[in-house]
Amino acid sequence: MKPEHQKYALAEVPRYTSYPTAVQFHDGVGEDDYRLWLSQIAKDEPLSLYLHIPFCQKMCWYCGCHTSVAHTYDRVGTYTQDLLAEIDLLAAAIPGHHGGLAHVHFGGGSPTMLNDADFAAITAKIMAVFGARPVMELAVEIDPRTMSAQKAQALADAGVTRASLGVQDFNRHVQEKINRIQPFELVENTVGWLRDAGVHAINFDLIYGLPGQSVQDVKHSTELAVSLRPDRLAVFGYAHVPWFKKHQEMIKTDDLPGMEERFAEAHMVGQVLQGAGYIAVGFDHYAHPDDSMAKAAEAGTLRRNFQGYTTDTADTMLGLGASSIGALGPGYVQNAPSLDIWRNAIHDGTLPITRGVALNGEDAMRRAAIMTLMSAMALDLGGHAIGFDAPENALDDALEKLLPLADDGLVEITGRKVKVTPEGRIFIRNVAACFDTHWQMSTGRHSRAV
Numbered sequence: 001m002k003p004e005h006q007k008y009a010l011a012e013v014p015r016y017t018s019y020p021t022a023v024q025f026h027d028g029v030g031e032d033d034y035r036l037w038l039s040q041i042a043k044d045e046p047l048s049l050y051l052h053i054p055f056c057q058k059m060c061w062y063c064g065c066h067t068s069v070a071h072t073y074d075r076v077g078t079y080t081q082d083l084l085a086e087i088d089l090l091a092a093a094i095p096g097h098h099g100g101l102a103h104v105h106f107g108g109g110s111p112t113m114l115n116d117a118d119f120a121a122i123t124a125k126i127m128a129v130f131g132a133r134p135v136m137e138l139a140v141e142i143d144p145r146t147m148s149a150q151k152a153q154a155l156a157d158a159g160v161t162r163a164s165l166g167v168q169d170f171n172r173h174v175q176e177k178i179n180r181i182q183p184f185e186l187v188e189n190t191v192g193w194l195r196d197a198g199v200h201a202i203n204f205d206l207i208y209g210l211p212g213q214s215v216q217d218v219k220h221s222t223e224l225a226v227s228l229r230p231d232r233l234a235v236f237g238y239a240h241v242p243w244f245k246k247h248q249e250m251i252k253t254d255d256l257p258g259m260e261e262r263f264a265e266a267h268m269v270g271q272v273l274q275g276a277g278y279i280a281v282g283f284d285h286y287a288h289p290d291d292s293m294a295k296a297a298e299a300g301t302l303r304r305n306f307q308g309y310t311t312d313t314a315d316t317m318l319g320l321g322a323s324s325i326g327a328l329g330p331g332y333v334q335n336a337p338s339l340d341i342w343r344n345a346i347h348d349g350t351l352p353i354t355r356g357v358a359l360n361g362e363d364a365m366r367r368a369a370i371m372t373l374m375s376a377m378a379l380d381l382g383g384h385a386i387g388f389d390a391p392e393n394a395l396d397d398a399l400e401k402l403l404p405l406a407d408d409g410l411v412e413i414t415g416r417k418v419k420v421t422p423e424g425r426i427f428i429r430n431v432a433a434c435f436d437t438h439w440q441m442s443t444g445r446h447s448r449a450v
């Protein structure tokens with residue numbers, strides 16, 4: 001890494017899966033705001049759903065998700081019943097909507113903790129109340145340790161079209177340090193079961209910066225991953241925030257690779273994947289040229305939401321389940337993370353929103369600028385203001401803030417056009433932060449850029 005780039009790698013910057021980011025959510029936004037925003041959804045507008053399943057079989061020490069270990073199925077079964085009730089409540093809040101679902105994503109936690117009957121009941125319910133668009137993607141995050149041939153078939157029968165497998169790292173000594181023992185054969189079998197069942201779109205998640213992991217380990221893992229021919233790979237840097245996620249205390253700081261090593265690991269993943277023919281998408285995704293994400297990146301239709309980069313074209317994403325976040329034109333809302341608060345609200349017949357943020361015209365303009373930059377790696381500020389309720393020059397402060405990044409070779413600025421250089425791609429979060437009026441350096445609330 002060039003010495004002048006080290007300050008960017010060390011900076012704690014948001015991942016910008018939303019703008020403003022979740023750090024800015026507050027309890028001044030609640031159910032009344034949400035009901036108003038829902039009433040403003042056009043009846044024929046396509047919708048996207050995110051369903052959160054906050055249970056896992058075992059806790060991975062690196063985990064940053066909202067989840068807990070379910071020792072018995074009772075908790076999962078009860079949760080399913082409450083989730084079905086929440087789906088009904090949400091559908092009742094948008095009466096007459098007939099735009100259908102463009103995209104459904106089951107995340108967690110581990111959605112594969114649901115038994116086959118409960119998973120089928122949830123998918124049947126959302127199809128019955130919202131309906132599907134002629135082309136709809138139904139994606140599910142998968143913990144290979146919970147999988148079997150029968151489960152793969154059940155997912156396919158319920159309509160799953162894309163499976164996203166948590167792979168992370170294939171090296172046993174790294175797996176031991178993160179409390180996630182998952183042999184290559186298990187992942188290989190899971191991919192085979194899914195493909196045999198008819199789920200052909202396969203995503204892998206890989207992580208660098210894990211304890212005990214070396215550049216060579218990352219190379220080995222990535223090569224093994226490529227051998228299974230996934231359609232997409234998302235590559236994340238481990239964020240060590242034990243003050244926020246207590247179980248991360250199980251990871252010794254001394255075992256973590258340093259900044260230069262992390263940078264080299266991220267670079268190695270890219271080298272192996274691009275060498276194998278995958279296209280770099282955004283700053284942390286890679287896609288096979290035939291995959292819809294590579295095509296969306298090429299066509300300029302790539303988007304970004306709480307799941308990261310997406311081909312989802314719906315402007316409204318509604319969240320279901322404890323802690324889930326919804327993204328609507330006027331703002332963001334989040335369900336109660338506490339299972340009890342979430343459940344009690346549903347039993348009372350109320351939408352379980354506990355916080356969120358409303359966007360003013362300038363926020364909406366900044367959101368669009370950040371999402372365009374993160375997806376297209378370029379932004380033309382001339383004409384960007386059109387359609388937003390904000391002054392034409394509202395983002396000029398960002399151009400000023402970008403000047404040092406241009407001096408360091410991360411962006412090129414021509415007039416009011418900003419282009420991220422190949423060197424700047426990995427630092428795109430630092431570039432986006434120049435458009436963020438809320439972010440402040442070193443707040444301890446975001447992960448490092450690399």
Ligand code: SF4
Pocket residue numbers: 055056057058059060062063064065067108109110143166
């Ligand atoms: S399986 Fe995923 S959500 Fe569950 S503990 Fe591990 S990383 Fe977290």
